[in-house]
Amino acid sequence: xxxxxxxELNAITHRVLKMGTxxxxxxxxxxxxxxxxxxxxxxxxxxGDDVFDSMERNIExxxxxxxxxxxxxxxxxRRIASIMRMISDLERIADHCSDISEYVINLSERPRVVxxxxxxxxxxxxxxxxxxxxxxxxxxxVETAQKVVAQDDAQDDAFEQMRSTLCTLMAEQPENxxxxxxxxxxxKYLERMSDHTTNLAEWIAYIVRGVLVS
Numbered sequence: 524x525x526x527x528x529x530x531e532l533n534a535i536t537h538r539v540l541k542m543g544t545x546x547x548x549x550x551x552x553x554x555x556x557x558x559x560x561x562x563x564x565x566x567x568x569x570x571g572d573d574v575f576d577s578m579e580r581n582i583e584x585x586x587x588x589x590x591x592x593x594x595x596x597x598x599x600x601r602r603i604a605s606i607m608r609m610i611s612d613l614e615r616i617a618d619h620c621s622d623i624s625e626y627v628i629n630l631s632e633r634p635r636v637v638x639x640x641x642x643x644x645x646x647x648x649x650x651x652x653x654x655x656x657x658x659x660x661x662x663x664x665v666e667t668a669q670k671v672v673a674q675d676d677a678q679d680d681a682f683e684q685m686r687s688t689l690c691t692l693m694a695e696q697p698e699n700x701x702x703x704x705x706x707x708x709x710x711k712y713l714e715r716m717s718d719h720t721t722n723l724a725e726w727i728a729y730i731v732r733g734v735l736v737s
Contacts, residue, residue, distance in 0.1 A: 528593045532602070535585055539606055542578050542613050543657035546620075549575075550653065550716075553620040554646045557638075557709065562631040565624035575617035579610045601733060605726040609660070612719040612726075616653065619712040619719075626705045636702045639688050645681050645713045648674060652720040659727045671724035678717035685710040 549568065556565045586603050589595070595603055652671050659667040689703045689710075696703075728734070 531589055532599065535582060535606060538582055539610060540657065540661060542610065543660065546613055546616055547650065547653055549617060549620050550650050553623055556624055556627050560627055560631050562628045565627040568624040569621045572617055572621040575614050579614040582610050583607055602730050605730045609723050609726050612722045616716050616719050619716045622712050623709050626709050629705050630702060633702050636699045639685055639692065639706055641681055641685050642710065645678065645710060648678050649713055649716045649720065652717055656720050656723040659724060663727065663731050665728045665731050668724035668727040672721050675717055675721040678714055682710055682714040
């Protein structure tokens, strides 16, 4: 029975890894959509969000079944509980890729403006944080997870700078306020995505140590 339990838990772990890897790809596509202001691919990102919703539900159900059918020891229970929280954060990141794509569609319907400086670096940081979180999850690497947590302050600072920049641009170019509001919302979603990657890293530390690192 213990062997079956271990195999099922490992299978769930592998599916979480797959979800994280797919999400990295989705962020790459979202980045391309934003840089090109590509409404057609933006719609594909929005449609693809259902896949992540389904993955979250299925993994959650498998976790509940594992708890109901087996008797997890303390360490395994922490792992299962953390997985259920992690897949929720992964699904929310996917939601924000979809949210950003909605604003890209809005931007495609208005006169083009130069994207605010710093947006690209925020995107790069999100991708880097997610990749590091996925790596830390595979290796149960608390040190890497803590480095992810430390990056969140930089993303918060980048958002505040972005907000200041966009407010200045709105004052200077009132005819372009709708576009800059869209970019402000996009920047906010990027900041929220980093919050969710930070949550992932904190749950990895909890699996290993039984305490949150925040």
